[in-house]
Amino acid sequence: MSITFTSINNLKQPAAWHRLTPIWQGGEEVIQKSLPHTQLAPAWQLMLLGDGSPTRHLELLTGESVEVDVIDMSLIGMDLDAAPDLIQALQGPRLRRQVWLRTASGQRLAYATSWWEASHVDEYLQNRSLPIWASLARLRTELYRDVRGIYYGDSSALESGFGVTGPFWGRHYLxxxxxxxxTLIYEVxxxxxxxxxxxxxxNSQNQ
Structure with a gap:
């Protein structure tokens, strides 16, 4: 199935993606050691710092299938796209994909932006309506999720999209x-x- 990409030659720029304005952020050292529970509770640490599939975790938590609403697929060429520095690990030209992850009943649970080498997208995302995890699982693709950054911050766009006020927790990984x-993925x-x-x-009394 073919898909039309936003041309990098168009005067119109690709839609912006929703990066958090950090109140706090941490890198690999913080991720390896974990955070104090007064900063991030244990269950949330499993979700954010673990290397398991967030889509599968969300399905287990909610008891519903998790579906994808694709809101943007833009060919960005060699632009660094204000992405985490790890975007440079991906060969160009690159494609950026933005999605909402929601339950089948319509509740939005997460937002994700991913960056791909454009020539590989059709190979690994054969069905654009599936979460990345589901697409790669169908292909029996062996993967390692390498969490490299964690964020706590604000975004007016995500407040509007989720229908709740921030701040929000997010992360990025390869x-x-x-x-x-x-692929490089940024999730909130x-x-x-x-x-x-x-x-x-x-709070400290709960520990």
Whole structure:
């Protein structure tokens, strides 16, 4: 199935993606050591710092299938796109994909932006309506999720999209396949998930 990309030769720029304005952020050292529970509760650390599939976790939490609303697929060429520096690990020209992850009943749970080597998109995202995890699982693709950054911050666009106020927790990571970086992903989770995961932070009396 073919798809039309935004041409990098057009005067119109690709739609912006929704990066958090950080209140706090951490890198690999923080991710390896974990965070104090007064900053990020254990259940939320499993979601943000673990290397398992967030789509599968969301399905297990909600008891519903998780579906994708694709809101942008733009060919960005060699532009760094204000993405995390790891975008330079991907060969160009590149494609950027933005999605909402939601339950089948319509509740938005997460927002994600991913960057791909444009020539590989058709190979790995054969069905654009599926979450990345589901697409790659169907292909039996062996992957390693390498979490490299975590964020706590604000975004007016995500407040509007999720229908709740921030701040929000997010992260970025590389997917590796056969020793090579396959895609860079930036994810932000809705505070709605406190319904399943509990409070984002624990007070000192709970520890």
């Amino acid at each position: 997917f590796w396949h056969h020793g090579q970086p396959l 989770f809705s505070p709605y998930l406190t319904k399943y995961l509990g409070a984002m932070q624990l």
